[in-house]
Amino acid sequence: MxxxxxxxxxxxxxxxxxxxxxxxxxxxxxxxxxxxxxxxxxxxxxxxxxxxxxxxxxxxxxxxxxxxxxxxxxxxxxxxxxxxxxxxxxxxxxxxxxxxxxxxxxxxxxxxxxxxxxxxxxxxxxxxxxxxxxxxxxxxxxxxxxxxxxxxxxxxxxxxxxxxxxxxxxxxxxxxxxxxHPRFGQRTRTSAEIRTALGLDPERFTALLVGGAAGVGPIEEIVEALASRPAPWQLIVVTGRNHALKERLEEQMGRWRVPVHVEGLVDDMPSRMHAADVLLTKAGGSTTSEGLTCGLPQILTSILPGQEEENARYLTQLGAARAATSPQAVRAMLQELANPQSTLLRSMCLCARRAARPRxxxxxxxxxxxxxxxxxxxxxxxxxxxxxxxxxxxxxxxxxxxxxxxxxx
Incomplete structure (x- = not known):
């Protein structure tokens, strides 16, 4: 056929x-x-x-x-x-x-x-x-x-x-x-192994920041808010097809106070999600659903009018996502989730796993x-x-x- x-x-x-x-x-x-x-x-x-x-x-x-x-x-x-x-x-x-x-x-x-x-x-x-x-x-x-x-x-x-x-x-x-994609539900390496391969600390709390395939949204401002001061996390930033954004972030690598790994368009997005503890993303249906499949709590960093508002409403009602549409709000939310005693992190992870339909x-x-x-x-x-x-x-x-x-x- x-x-x-x-x-x-x-x-x-x-x-x-x-x-x-x-x-x-x-x-x-x-x-x-x-x-x-x-x-x-x-x-x-x-x-x-x-x-x-x-x-x-x-x-x-x-x-x-x-x-x-x-x-x-x-x-x-x-x-x-x-x-x-x-x-x-x-x-x-x-x-x-x-x-x-x-x-x-x-x-x-x-x-x-x-x-x-x-x-x-x-x-x-x-x-x-x-x-x-x-x-x-x-x-x-x-x-x-x-x-x-x-x-x-x-x-x-x-x-x-x-x-x-x-x-x-x-x-x-x-x-x-x-x-x-089936690979999002199939872990072949541990989070620590993937982080090590990316040149990151294998034990440190890791946030994955993406802006869809086009690399849109306030990604640069969020990186500034999260990486310009010391914090207990490290970042994986995926800029997609936004090559200019990738170059600007790479030029600033020397001034960040936390580990930051920057990539452009990524073929192996499942491994990046498997390396993360939390997903920071715009409210697109595909990326957020991939995050659910990986059991990731999500911070919705930008929400376009129209369909993304519906996606955000669905995800927040599930309990797997929170909206934080300013860089300062993203940092505050990430600080709460990165706390080793965070009950919110455990609750959001559980909600994500319950909602996932990998098949x-x-x-x-x-x-x-x-x-x-x-x-x-x-x-x-x-x-x-x-x-x-x-x-x-x-x-x-x-x-x-x-x-x-x-x-x-």
């Missing part, structure tokens, strides 16, 4: 989930399954959709602009116009993508894959099973509920309930957990493979949902008007 996973780098979490699913498919299916992960924007979408990752990285630096973008697109009536526009704009590229890979099953980790795929299949008169894997918690963006697909895999029960309230039939929504990716892969190439969801018209009552009245007066009206639905 050929499995195609559609993702994008407009948000590093979508790519991380796609990789986790690919690894799980290979473990569950064995050699009889071919899995490919493809960015359906890069090389297949027209401008400006082809620059989505760059636009996303820009908006991450300006929370106000991100809030305007997120809020304006997160309306069902706006989706009724935007989804057909995206579907039609990307239909040709999606056609080339499917012709190149010839999949038997398609899995999407980004909601914008559904409209162009549905439009293409409708035009071609073809049917393919399509599955949506949701990469956020809570009250989701309306695009996640675009009504095309076999199943929606939700990361928790609350998110599953939101999908059903948004119109997805309950029998098509599965509470499967948040898929993370979620395997559960999704198993369900998809069990269904095989069965298709029960028909593709939607490229113009599905468009509010065109006047056009419909005109069309009904034309020969074959009833058929044309059905095509527009």
């Amino acid at each position: 050929r499995v195609l996973i559609l993702t994008t780098d407009a948000g590093g979490g979508h790519r991380s989930v796609a990789r986790a699913l690919a690894a799980a498919f290979e473990e569950v299916s064995g050699p009889g399954c071919s899995v490919r992960v493809v960015d359906f924007f890069l090389g297949y979408a027209p401008f400006p959709l082809s620059r989505s990752s760059q636009v996303y990285a820009f908006l991450m630096r300006y929370p106000f602009l991100w809030n305007v973008f997120y809020t304006s697109t997160n309306l069902r009536r706006n989706r009724a116009w935007n989804a057909p526009a995206v579907g039609l704009a990307m239909e040709a590229g999606m056609g080339r993508l499917l012709d190149e890979h010839q999949p038997d099953v398609i899995v999407g980790t980004h909601p914008m894959a559904a409209p162009p795929l549905s439009a293409l299949l409708y035009r071609r008169g073809k049917r393919l099973p399509y599955y949506t894997v949701v990469t956020d918690y809570g009250f989701l963006h309306t695009w996640w509920a675009y009504p095309f697909g076999e199943l929606w895999f939700a990361p928790d029960a609350g998110t599953a309930q939101h999908l059903t309230r948004a119109g997805i039939p309950p029998e098509r929504v599965i509470d499967a957990g948040y898929p993370v 979620a990716a395997h559960e999704i892969a198993r369900r998809v493979l069990e269904r095989g190439q069965a298709v029960t969801a028909l593709p939607l018209s490229p113009f599905y949902g468009l509010p065109l009552p006047r056009a419909h009245r005109v069309i009904e007066r034309l020969p074959a008007g009833r058929h044309l009206r059905n095509w527009l639905r």
Whole structure:
């Protein structure tokens, strides 16, 4: 069976989930399954959709602009116009993508894959099973509920309930957990061994500071607050693709009063989490779920408007995370957790381990493979949902008007 996973780098979490699913498919299916992960924007979408990752990285630096973008697109009536526009704009590229890979099953980790795929299949008169894997918690963006697909895999029960309230039939929504790469749940070395390999003190309390794949958020200010004065901890700082930030931090290494290890984009993030006692991160769904799998208490250092607010609400309600959105608040929280007698640390670790679902990716892969190439969801018209009552009245007066009206639905 050929499995195609559609993702994008407009948000590093979508790519991380796609990789986790690919690894799980290979473990569950064995050699009889071919899995490919493809960015359906890069090389297949027209401008400006082809620059989505760059636009996303820009908006991450300006929370106000991100809030305007997120809020304006997160309306069902706006989706009724935007989804057909995206579907039609990307239909040709999606056609080339499917012709190149010839999949038997398609899995999407980004909601914008559904409209162009549905439009293409409708035009071609073809049917393919399509599955949506949701990469956020809570009250989701309306695009996640675009009504095309076999199943929606939700990361928790609350998110599953939101999908059903948004119109997805309950029998098509599965509470499967948040898929993370199997390596996050598999420790091959002790924390002390990993710290030693990174040039750090093997016994010292260790905080891992990350800002997602793009390295966004007040990372430099937090390092200044945590490392400019003596403290009982040491830091692992991952700057992702933010090369300028990495260079600035490395230039200041001589002035830090605690051990600091700085890295850029890391392939082996599981080992970095296994080396840590606490995770300092923005409230992205993927990194925080990986932290839960590793049993790490979390300090949420930045929370973008929109979906990250929902992620933060979920994590704090679990008891596995606390929000501290200023460098001074981060230091105060870390001082409490680094205390050897900290009951809060033990409580947060316990909550994280209870919430972890390390086999979620395997559960999704198993369900998809069990269904095989069965298709029960028909593709939607490229113009599905468009509010065109006047056009419909005109069309009904034309020969074959009833058929044309059905095509527009």
